[in-house]
Amino acid sequence: MSTSTHAMRKITYREAVREAIRDAIQKDERVFLMGEDVGRYGGCFAVSKGLLDELGPARILDTPLSESGFVGAGIGAALGGMRPIVEVMTCNFSLLAADQILNNAAVYLHMSGGLFNVPIVIRMATGGGRQVAAQHSRCLDGWYAHIPGIKVVSPATVEDARGMLWTALEDPDPVLIFENSGLYNMEGELAVDAGPVDIDSARIRRQGKHITLISYSASLIKSLDAAEILAREGIDAEVIDLRTLRPLDEKTFLESVGKTHRALIIDEGWRSGSISAEISARIMESGFFDLDAPVQRLCSVEVPMPYAKHLEDAALPQVDKIVDIVRSMVGANG
Amino acid sequence: MSTSTHAMRKITYREAVREAIRDAIQKDERVFLMGEDVGRYGGCFAVSKGLLDELGPARILDTPLSESGFVGAGIGAALGGMRPIVEVMTCNFSLLAADQILNNAAVYLHMSGGLFNVPIVIRMATGGGRQVAAQHSRCLDGWYAHIPGIKVVSPATVEDARGMLWTALEDPDPVLIFENSGLYNMEGELAVDAGPVDIDSARIRRQGKHITLISYSASLIKSLDAAEILAREGIDAEVIDLRTLRPLDEKTFLESVGKTHRALIIDEGWRSGSISAEISARIMESGFFDLDAPVQRLCSVEVPMPYAKHLEDAALPQVDKIVDIVRSMVGANG
């Protein structure tokens, strides 16, 4: 997906995140990684495997099981001049640190009238699809995006997995990075000299003219797959990768809808009060007269994730469902 | 607002909640109230004032400052056959109990395949407008409404403040009751024999034909005030009180929009990913062809709440802003 003309190489999303961490720590002495099992264990998703040996215990810090404590300590360390990357194993456990994220990180700059900013990066795995049931499968990217004062990014490509971290670390304010656990094994092409990428704009990942598919993270991959299938039927879908859920780059999707006149949002979050609802509402507010058909959403079914595979598959957005909805949307009012 | 023909009396929202708690405890020996300062102090908003003396320490339980601990204990007590009413002083502190609410209360029934339901009621104050700044002013009703497995209700009238609690206690599943702190001093007329009310439907609080104002809780009061002003100008607004944010009664507002062809949602929550986004999206999906103009939203400005009064006022939805938006919507395409 990269448009770079440089030499390319194959890399997994996991490796891309690891490289980004290594690079940041080597580049800036204020940067360190902390979290549960990031060191000796190698990270619960093996993201930081090997980094403790390479970079030493002063930069790769194993923490006890104390989500609120170490996220808060990360905020304090950021206030104290460091640039912490705090890993919370999954967004499900970040609920234990919700107080620190919302009541401290998100509001410190404002409460202090601009005196104290919090340059922390909090990474967490998100998403379902691995049969780990209700307490381990939430996709909360969009839920956190409701909160002013934090930024929320959801890398969907190896390029973004590699490039967003440094930009987030340079950002003066708290940035939450959601890594969909279904993507860690995904391979992609990355420029040998790939570096930082912006974290404030959406990207058109596929040009098209009949409908706009708006998505992010793991659902983007499914949307692109669906677009391929649809292309064979003559339906040419434009596919947008939101990349950053807060602040939301509405310009990109509004322009696209202005061109295609139809939109489907694909979101692994639950439907009610989701980021996809926000996108639909924004199109309502600023793109209403462009629309040839109502904007539709495909979200996760509103159910705590069941363990059984067939039920889990049915709960998540899937390629065939995207294809079906697009067919009905384009066919019906085309 | 009550349509009862019975004798009426004046009562504050605060007293209505207190009566509801007293009544429930007297009616069902499994019911008790627990939370910080609910007993000896009388409740941080004086809601439970006097109840400790009346009902005794076995039914009115002061807890230490341990939000996760006592909310979790409430869930456990519910599993163990009791019907706890757990008071979390404000929704801002509920972030410390987010793990118990999301990871236990919301998923126990599902994870156990239907074996263990959690009949807990969690009450919390919500909302801003009292100059208590960023850490004390959030309106998170809509944010929690994103979560399947819990129900979210937001009483806006003394009748609902009095009547929703018992219904919530009879509900087999967790119910979160958000009491907007700006409403506690509000007086209203209540039937002398007022009792339980349903917690699964919206209500039309004012009939109208030009536009539908969709709101809940403290913003509903503002919407009704705005409707009075608009009426004097000949704009006849229908005002809907959502009452329950999860599950959302979309039928009521869709029918209304089918009649008025215009809608404005007024929501004290922040805009992005709000419950108002959800309502807009639902109208997009199921009421698109009824619309004469795009649905609009008036939400809180996306800023942690500032202390200064003039800034706080500017951050919250206000009557004059509602009036202005309605004028522009009805005027422009009327």
Added chain:
Amino acid sequence: MRTKGSKKAAAKEAGVTAVDREHALHLLRSMILIRRFEAKCAELYSAMKIRGFLHLYDGEEAVAVGVLQALTPEDAIVATYREHGHALIRGVSPGAIMAEMYGKQEGCSRGRGGSMHLFDDRTRFYGGNAIVGGGLPLAVGLALADKMQGKARVTCCFFGDGAVAEGEFHESMNLAALWKVPVLFVCENNLYAMGTALKYSHAVQDLTRRAASYDMACEAVDGMDVSAVETAARKAVAFVRGGEGPYFLECRTYRFRAHSMFDAELYRNKAEVEEWKKRCPIETFSSRCREGGLISDEDLATIEREVAHEVNEAVAFAEACTWEPLEDLTRFVYSERRRP
């Protein structure tokens, strides 16, 4: 080979009763059931019949088996994601457990929970909680409900050494001690929280000191010795049931296998694991019983045979179970009927 009668005689000689013998067989059988059942789970995981996370209890069997002897049917249990053993010994049907891991609708949680979320209302088995520390407040609440209802029941809550660092641990300990509710906290200290050793997690590594700091009754016991665990648990349960408040029992044990099926075990060396394996709760107890004349090699063979049969039955049951229809996906988000 001795006959049944001569075995009894030998046991008598050694100063043991038939009750002792029955009980020893029961304990041994229980531990072996867990071990073999889980070995089968690991196998089925490789065969992709079981998916998601799978946490095995190898090496720690004496804890669940010892502790659960002290409970009566009306007591409640709150466990963790490493709870197959607890569920089995509590009396949840092995078939229903296996079916759960298969994701079948006849599973004890209808296939909605999987390995980490085994539930059973008949035995008051409240799960199967995959949030570290998340079960502790629930246990306090269950015990509070009993106290409020005047029931002399005990709630037994299992959790690991890692959970002790969580804020919810502290809040729960304080609430339980403050309110003197009938809960037995069982800390399964296996020295690691995933890959993080005790010494990297806790400023003070003697975990009973945590409990003592709330003036909570507490004891540490050799968690590799099922009799020691049982004795300590009986004492603890008697204390709790007697209304004297909560109790903290630390069982010092070790996990022989990886944390989960994804763990490369980079954080500990083989020698350490081998050293601990010498203290295998099954081997040591079985040798002791055989040396004491309580049980014979033949008994052991019988147990193995019976257990193998039981495990196979469980698998056969799970295989024969059915998939929940897709139309039912949205069930159990909310209850289908009001509870009385």
Added chain:
Amino acid sequence: MRTKGSKKAAAKEAGVTAVDREHALHLLRSMILIRRFEAKCAELYSAMKIRGFLHLYDGEEAVAVGVLQALTPEDAIVATYREHGHALIRGVSPGAIMAEMYGKQEGCSRGRGGSMHLFDDRTRFYGGNAIVGGGLPLAVGLALADKMQGKARVTCCFFGDGAVAEGEFHESMNLAALWKVPVLFVCENNLYAMGTALKYSHAVQDLTRRAASYDMACEAVDGMDVSAVETAARKAVAFVRGGEGPYFLECRTYRFRAHSMFDAELYRNKAEVEEWKKRCPIETFSSRCREGGLISDEDLATIEREVAHEVNEAVAFAEACTWEPLEDLTRFVYSERRRP
């Protein structure tokens, strides 16, 4: 009336030095400044110049004053919503504090924070936190940053007895002790968390036992005695700055006024409050100094006069300050420029 010279002579007689005298005057003046400043705040609250929550420190002045003597300008402070005293003594300008409570843009937090959120970067005053216990993890992190950067700075974190029940307290204590970071935890134990007395909050009411259970150095001190607090704090800070790890200092004190302006004080009786008022840190210290010949009645009058002037100046400043323009409402949600 004695002259300045004769005062010095009298002090000499009593075996005290000019340094002692200056320091005594400083301590007394500091405590009186807090008391009078806050009395004015209460007045302005009734006059509706100040709004929102207002938590006064009456009776507890010896704690902030005593502890802050031990810190140097490079140290950091994390406080609570009851932090006017800490901010004043740390050297945040009284005018900027008062303007903050007025909600003016010249306020120390630009009117965005109010009484509960006083901030100052010049004095490393990190707020003003209105979430009970919420500041503790931050303090651990600030201290961790210092440790990582090899800076011999101390982070001093104030919190109440109520905060000790929160999970974040436990996590922070464990992290601090485990990592041996330079943080001084100051527990302002005023026996109540809003209306909940210590005995209803904590299973063990000696809060130093909580700290000791992490093997953290600790001490309890009479929080009504400013000298005792100062001595203890100097010892504690020396320990922390010396790299020996965190320290827990419990200051046993009492709040003379209501928890906030909304509190009807139903939970304690007048007699108890009156009893404690006899131990007023200002009165007791002032009498002691006068009896010992360290200071005179005239000194006290001078202090009162100067403080009254300072408070009036602060009010005048606040009154003259301006309102932030409405167009700026959405500023400070995100930073306006990258930080180097």
